[in-house]
Amino acid sequence: xxxxxxxxxxxxxxxxxxxxxxxxxxxxxxxxxxxxxxxxxxxxxxxxxxxxxxxxxxxxxxxxxxxxxxxxxxxxxxxxxxxxxxxxxxxxxxxxxxxxxxxxxxxxxxxxxxxxxxxxxxxxxxxxxxxxxxxxxxxxxxxxxxxxxxxxxxxxxxxxxxxxxxxxxxxxxxxxxxxxxxxxxxxxxxxxxxxxxxxxxxxxxxxxxxxxxxxxxxxxxxxxxxxxxxxxxxxxxxxxxxxxxxxxxxxxxxxxxxxxxxxxxxxxxxxxxxxxxxxxxxxxxxxxxxxxxxxxxxxxxxxxxxxxxxxxxxxxxxxxx
Amino acid sequence: xxxxxxxxxxxxxxxxxxxxxxxxxxxxxxxxxxxxxxxxxxxxxxxxxxxxxxxxxxxxxxxxxxxxxxxxxxxxxxxxxxxxxxxxxxxxxxxxxxxxxxxxxxxxxxxxxxxxxxxxxxxxxxxxxxxxxxxxxxxxxxxxxxxxxxxxxxxxxxxxxxxxxxxxxxxxxxxxxxxxxxxxxxxxxxxxxxxxxxxxxxxxxxxxxxxxxxxxxxxxxxxxxxxxxxxxxxxxxxxxxxxxxxxxxxxxxxxxxxxxxxxxxxxxxxxxxxxxxxxxxxxxxxxxxxxxxxxxxxxxxxxxxxxxxxxxxxxxxxxxx
Numbered sequence: 001x002x003x004x005x006x007x008x009x010x011x012x013x014x015x016x017x018x019x020x021x022x023x024x025x026x027x028x029x030x031x032x033x034x035x036x037x038x039x040x041x042x043x044x045x046x047x048x049x050x051x052x053x054x055x056x057x058x059x060x061x062x063x064x065x066x067x068x069x070x071x072x073x074x075x076x077x078x079x080x081x082x083x084x085x086x087x088x089x090x091x092x093x094x095x096x097x098x099x100x101x102x103x104x105x106x107x108x109x110x111x112x113x114x115x116x117x118x119x120x121x122x123x124x125x126x127x128x129x130x131x132x133x134x135x136x137x138x139x140x141x142x143x144x145x146x147x148x149x150x151x152x153x154x155x156x157x158x159x160x161x162x163x164x165x166x167x168x169x170x171x172x173x174x175x176x177x178x179x180x181x182x183x184x185x186x187x188x189x190x191x192x193x194x195x196x197x198x199x200x201x202x203x204x205x206x207x208x209x210x211x212x213x214x215x216x217x218x219x220x221x222x223x224x225x226x227x228x229x230x231x232x233x234x235x236x237x238x239x240x241x242x243x244x245x246x247x248x249x250x251x252x253x254x255x256x257x258x259x260x261x262x263x264x265x266x267x268x269x270x271x272x273x274x275x276x277x278x279x280x281x282x283x284x285x286x287x288x289x290x291x292x293x294x295x296x297x298x299x300x301x302x303x304x305x306x307x308x309x310x311x312x313x314x315x316x317x318x319x320x321x
Numbered sequence: 322x323x324x325x326x327x328x329x330x331x332x333x334x335x336x337x338x339x340x341x342x343x344x345x346x347x348x349x350x351x352x353x354x355x356x357x358x359x360x361x362x363x364x365x366x367x368x369x370x371x372x373x374x375x376x377x378x379x380x381x382x383x384x385x386x387x388x389x390x391x392x393x394x395x396x397x398x399x400x401x402x403x404x405x406x407x408x409x410x411x412x413x414x415x416x417x418x419x420x421x422x423x424x425x426x427x428x429x430x431x432x433x434x435x436x437x438x439x440x441x442x443x444x445x446x447x448x449x450x451x452x453x454x455x456x457x458x459x460x461x462x463x464x465x466x467x468x469x470x471x472x473x474x475x476x477x478x479x480x481x482x483x484x485x486x487x488x489x490x491x492x493x494x495x496x497x498x499x500x501x502x503x504x505x506x507x508x509x510x511x512x513x514x515x516x517x518x519x520x521x522x523x524x525x526x527x528x529x530x531x532x533x534x535x536x537x538x539x540x541x542x543x544x545x546x547x548x549x550x551x552x553x554x555x556x557x558x559x560x561x562x563x564x565x566x567x568x569x570x571x572x573x574x575x576x577x578x579x580x581x582x583x584x585x586x587x588x589x590x591x592x593x594x595x596x597x598x599x600x601x602x603x604x605x606x607x608x609x610x611x612x613x614x615x616x617x618x619x620x621x622x623x624x625x626x627x628x629x630x631x632x633x634x635x636x637x638x639x640x641x642x
Contacts, residue, residue, distance in 0.1 A: 096421075096515075100417075120517065120519070121517070121519070121520065144634045144635055145466050145467070145469075145470075145514070145516070146466075146467045146470070146634060148466075148518065149466075149467070149518045149519075151518075152518050176518070176519075190517065191517065191518050192515065192516065192517050192522070193466070193514075193515070193516055193518075194417075194513065194514070194515050195466070195513065195514055195516070196441065196442070196511065196512065196513055197469065197470045197472075197473050197497070197512050197514075197635070198441070198442070198470075198497075198634065198635030198636075199442065199635065201513070313465045313467060313519065314465055314518070314519030314520065315519075
């Protein structure tokens with residue numbers, strides 16, 4: 001019910017809402033309203049209360065509360081169910097547990113801080129309190145596991161488009177799914193799946209978006225950046241996340257219906273690694289070549305020195321001179 | 322320590338072992354031996370005790386106890402660590418949890434009974450107490466998820482070989498990994514994986530082998546059988562499981578080193594669906610055709626009526642006339 005009170009205040013913002021109107025709309029007593037207002041204030045909301053006039057929302061806290069994410073969210077199912085944590089080891093871990101217990105399609109796990117944030121290939125992800133979007137989306141695509149990898153590339157495109165739409169900043173994609181600004185990582189995506197050999201049980205798309213991070217630990221300062229460091233401006237995390245969720249849902253629907261082809265085109269336009277000389281370090285070796293294309297399965301197609309082509313499923317790409 | 326007492330009794334079986342020898346070998350007191358013998362008896366072991374002579378193993382219970390599985394097990398790592406349950410919902414579920422917490426490579430989860438045994442594609446698996454091998458093996462193959470599917474076919478070959486070796490019964494393989502006797506299912510395999518898009522975190526190979534099941538519920542009586550129903554003979558579950566584990570380890574090593582090719586040949590020899598007219602029901606439709614081959618990725622290659630080839634990743638195969 002406190003959400004309903006908040007939504008009314010938001011709806012009328014920046015005007016006052018009379019206590020009488022709230023009572024009538026929500027069918028609750030003035031005492032109940034007062035209690036909800038106190039609860040909201042404790043969560044960080046600024047709310048003015050004037051006798052005989054009513055309540056007025058002054059400011060919302062910079063928190064990724066479910067009610068903040070849901071208010072004004074333009075999706076059918078992605079992000080509708082939100083699991084919010086102030087602090088957790090890893091949102092992907094929580095999301096995996098929830099998905100195993102059948103949490104709804106599109107459920108979102110979000111944390112202000114991750115104490116054990118996970119990056120690709122067993123690396124960590126720096127996730128300081130309130131400074132970024134550390135979240136995971138649960139999906140149940142009716143596909144075979146071999147068809148799942150494009151979902152990470154889809155997510156990279158979705159986040160890049162959201163950043164451009166909300167912050168006006170154009171990030172480049174590094175294969176397969178990192179987002180870069182001036183060569184430094186501003187977003188990483190860690191997709192994990194649980195599958196039988198012939199169908200995906202569930203998929204978790206973990207995203208770490210460095211939004212308002214102001215400083216990084218020394219060991220990653222040369223390779224990491226944030227929207228704020230890049231532009232000097234703070235960006236609303238709630239607004240950005242809402243658009244990320246909308247873009248993901250939109251591209252997910254396209255993918256389910258038309259496959260990877262349309263996404264591949266969008267991805268290629270944003271990629272900063274194609275048609276350049278690159279090195280790719282994989283599980284076993286390092287391959288150097290000319291990044292010629294990304295194929296219909298999302299593999300990186302390298303032209304090697306001897307003129308032959310090699311398709312790479314995974315690896316860490318870096319530019320060569 | 323009770324395992325050590327048991328191993329000594331097994332080593333000397335069918336002879337008596339003197340209390341003095343046990344004391345000396347294990348560095349424990351006669352009182353301690355007596356306690357361990359009582360514990361073993363409570364677990365179902367028949368042990369004779371003669372004053373001034375010693376102890377003699379009379380019989381081991383028909384249980385898949387870790388110490389039974391490990392005694393005489395000829396593997397390096399598969400089945401060395403055993404998690405034993407009298408009764409559990411699903412060994413795959415337990416194995417998934419254990420793998421997520423880093424249980425050793427090759428760990429085995431085994432249950433006398435599954436109350437919610439899982440089959441492929443969300444179906445159940447009838448798993449009555451003490452009558453079959455309901456188990457799951459945890460593996461951490463250093464591969465991409467797209468390369469994992471052959472592992473289920475590898476497991477089918479391993480189980481078929483073990484059944485032939487221990488019971489002298491030749492089961493046929495139905496693509497991708499069911500084992501059949503006279504057209505009825507005697508073993509099903511449910512492999513599940515947890516993966517990032519570019520590497521497998523862990524893989525769980527669940528096996529349900531109908532060993533000494535004497536009767537099936539009516540609804541599956543026409544499609545299920547057991548080694549005992551087929552041959553009239555009971556088969557030692559411990560012995561069969563030990564050989565299954567050995568075969569899995571052996572083929573797993575081959576696969577890691579040489580890939581799917583050698584296994585594919587073995588698989589094809591055992592398959593009863595190739596070079597026949599089949600129908601395959603998939604997620605969306607039913608395809609009919611001539612089962613021409615299984616390709617290097619484990620896909621079923623069908624020759625359709627119009628002469629074209631179609632590769633199937635998943636589905637339920639049945640013979641057509």
